[in-house]
Amino acid sequence: GAVVSQHPSWVICKSGTSVKIECRSLDFQATTMFWYRQFPKQSLMLMATSNEGSKATYEQGVEKDKFLINHASLTLSTLTVTSAHPEDSSFYICSARVQGPGPQHFGDGTRLSIL
Amino acid sequence: AQSVTQPDIHITVSEGASLELRCNYSYGATPYLFWYVQSPGQGLQLLLKYFSGDTLVQGIKGFEAEFKRSQSSFNLRKPSVHWSDAAEYFCAVGDESNTGKLIFGQGTTLQVKP
Numbered sequence: 241g242a243v244v245s246q247h248p249s250w251v252i253c254k255s256g257t258s259v260k261i262e263c264r265s266l267d268f269q270a271t272t273m274f275w276y277r278q279f280p281k282q283s284l285m286l287m288a289t290s291n292e293g294s295k296a297t298y299e300q301g302v303e304k305d306k307f308l309i310n311h312a313s314l315t316l317s318t319l320t321v322t323s324a325h326p327e328d329s330s331f332y333i334c335s336a337r338v339q340g341p342g343p344q345h346f347g348d349g350t351r352l353s354i355l
Numbered sequence: 356a357q358s359v360t361q362p363d364i365h366i367t368v369s370e371g372a373s374l375e376l377r378c379n380y381s382y383g384a385t386p387y388l389f390w391y392v393q394s395p396g397q398g399l400q401l402l403l404k405y406f407s408g409d410t411l412v413q414g415i416k417g418f419e420a421e422f423k424r425s426q427s428s429f430n431l432r433k434p435s436v437h438w439s440d441a442a443e444y445f446c447a448v449g450d451e452s453n454t455g456k457l458i459f460g461q462g463t464t465l466q467v468k469p
Contacts, residue, residue, distance in 0.1 A: 272455045289455070335398075335399075337455050341406055341449065344455070346398035348398040
């Protein structure tokens with residue numbers, strides 16, 4: 241149980257384009273989803289927290305107009321990297337949890353490469 | 356402020372040897388504690404968690420961890436390491452304001468020698 245699917249797993253696109261990453265909880269309803277960015281050999285950096293039906297809460301220093309997050313249902317959250325540039329290249333990971341105390345369940349991540 | 360420290364950035368053990376990965380945290384009350392494992396290019400998999408009760412918790416893949424309040428530690432152990440255990444290990448604590456956020460340690464890279 242507690243499976244989180246993230247798609248796509250790998251994407252390459254040209255500078256200036258927008259890229260959408262989907263995060264789905266397959267067998268549970270996720271009241272909260274999280275988006276992380278991970279640089280090579282480093283820990284996870286939380287970008288934002290999204291709750292179903294409300295605006296995402298962004299961490300300090302994360303551009304909300306660059307990284308658009310939508311949590312349209314209890315099983316789906318999307319991260320759109322707008323007007324992507326090479327410095328946005330990274331490994332992006334989502335996670336989901338149910339209400340109350342409990343672990344976060346992680347997707348397999350998306351490797352984003354901007355040329 | 357809350358923090359999680361994993362003192363060992365890199366550990367190498369021989370296959371079949373025992374393993375202990377250290378984790379120290381700072382937290383005001385009884386913490387929610389987690390250990391996750393990440394294989395290269397993958398997401399994180401939950402190994403085990405501690406919320407309350409028995410301070411020795413069992414997880415998947417033969418791992419266990421012990422919560423020691425007096426030492427603010429939550430060390431991960433495995434009696435006999437397998438080559439497939441080579442990965443990145445993250446200790447995390449749930450944040451005090453109960454938003455569901457996790458505070459992660461820096462991670463420990465485990466290398467297993469044949």
